[in-house]
Amino acid sequence: MRSNILLASAAALILASAGGAYAVAQDNAAATAAAKDAKASAGVAQKSAKVAEKKAKVATKKAAVADKQAGKAEKAAMTAAQKEGLVKDRIDFMKAQAADNKAINDYAKGMATKEQATTAINDLITRSTKIAAMFPAGTSSKDLPGKSNAKPEIWSDFDRFAGIAKVLHDTAMKEAELIKTGSPEDVGKAQADLGKNGCGGCHGPFREKLPG
Template sequence: MREAHVLRQSKSGLVGLVLAVAMAAGMAVGVAQAADEAKNVIAYRHNVMKGITAHITQIAMVAKGEVSFTGHVAANARAMADAAKTIPDLFPKGTSLDEVPDGNEAKAEIWKDWDKFTAAAKNLEAQATKLAEVAGGGDVAAIGAQLGEVGKACGSCHEPFRKMKQ
């Protein structure tokens, strides 16, 4: 009887201990994941911005007459418009350069003026969509003109919201 009681006690004690350790480990993992997640989101959004840059660079080569792939412009422009739609997701709270300084150029103004920031993303989407439409005509000069508007859409967000690295 007594033995069984002790066994039961130590068993429940052991279960409790295992649970406590598992919970502590789980919490530690959760904290580590949260910190990693912010860094990962920043790395991810850098890749999105680099992707947008690759598309606009391809279009610029067409606009400058360096290559004659006018038929590729619409797809590149649509890819930029799609990427622009994801921009608000890429800037969750807690990912400003003040909070995660390492290699981060996202000013705190983004979250202070969120509506202006999302409007700037919408503007890029609109200008890139217009470029995709213009590109259908295959007119290099018209592509160049609308490309200028897309470039302005990048600048009008970077100016208030991005702190360029030295």
């Protein structure tokens, strides 16, 4: 009888510990499932963060495009007064180029220093990159008679027009080197070439005869 009780209690113990193991196993399973869930939702969160980032980028791009269009519209909507102001600035800009030219010619004739010639050629190089942008449509001699001397042909052949500004740039770059290493006489020859092909190359086809 006693051994029966012992047996029974041993069986109960085994059952109890089996139950414990089962509970532990279940806990583990639950933990694993929870971890999986967490991983999955982290993944979803990451994905939606990426989508949000992409959307933000698209929005930024769209805003930039809108800005550009607004800028274009603004240019098109330049008032007559703004156009006249722009032409005045452009003429002053060209006159500054003529002053640079004179400084370099003076150097070639021994009437200016090398330093003055260097400053002038560097200014010409910088200016040559800005010429094309100073000619927005709507500022020709037809649009602003008596104010602008820019021939309408500029806008029917803008690539050629801009190309001559590039010729001026490249010629001026070479001349800058010559000012460094050559004689004033060499510079004088280069200067004739720059005037003929850089400045004159554009004024012939694209500038009206200046009055007076």
